[in-house]
Amino acid sequence: MQKLGKKEVGKLSVREQFLIGIALYFAEGSKTGNSVEFTNSDPTAVVFMVNWLKQFCHLNDSEIKCSLWLHDNLSDIKAKKYWSKLTNIPLTQFGKTYIAKNKVNSPKIRKNLHQYGIIKLRVYNAKKLRLIKGWIEGIFSNLS
Numbered sequence: 557m558q559k560l561g562k563k564e565v566g567k568l569s570v571r572e573q574f575l576i577g578i579a580l581y582f583a584e585g586s587k588t589g590n591s592v593e594f595t596n597s598d599p600t601a602v603v604f605m606v607n608w609l610k611q612f613c614h615l616n617d618s619e620i621k622c623s624l625w626l627h628d629n630l631s632d633i634k635a636k637k638y639w640s641k642l643t644n645i646p647l648t649q650f651g652k653t654y655i656a657k658n659k660v661n662s663p664k665i666r667k668n669l670h671q672y673g674i675i676k677l678r679v680y681n682a683k684k685l686r687l688i689k690g691w692i693e694g695i696f697s698n699l700s
Contacts, residue, residue, distance in 0.1 A: 594676070
């Protein structure tokens with residue numbers, strides 16, 4: 557079924573990639589504040605959004621900043637190197653990592669710890685955020 561699903565999607569046009577990025581941002585991006593922020597743990601989604609931000613928001617690599625959210629038993633340096641290599645965003649553009657303490661006696665102990673944590677892509681640009689919010693609005697106002 558996975559092979560069939562992949563075949564049914566086929567090659568995506570530039571327009572379709574644009575719309576997919578808007579949908580991903582709607583689902584996983586921040587719509588408040590003054591900066592564009594996309595947070596996720598899936599490497600495929602993160603790489604797609606880095607490329608989408610560059611292509612459709614006309615951003616330079618230097619404008620995209622990153623920060624991580626990790627559990628306290630994971631390596632900050634290892635995680636930063638992983639995401640930096642994957643996204644081609646230099647380590648110098650990574651901010652402070654939030655370290656979450658593992659709650660030993662909590663019933664909410666996560667079973668799936670993300671090996672390289674969760675990454676937040678951030679662009680300090682209120683105009684770009686408003687543009688993306690307009691794109692989101694454009695999609696939902698044009699549904700039939």
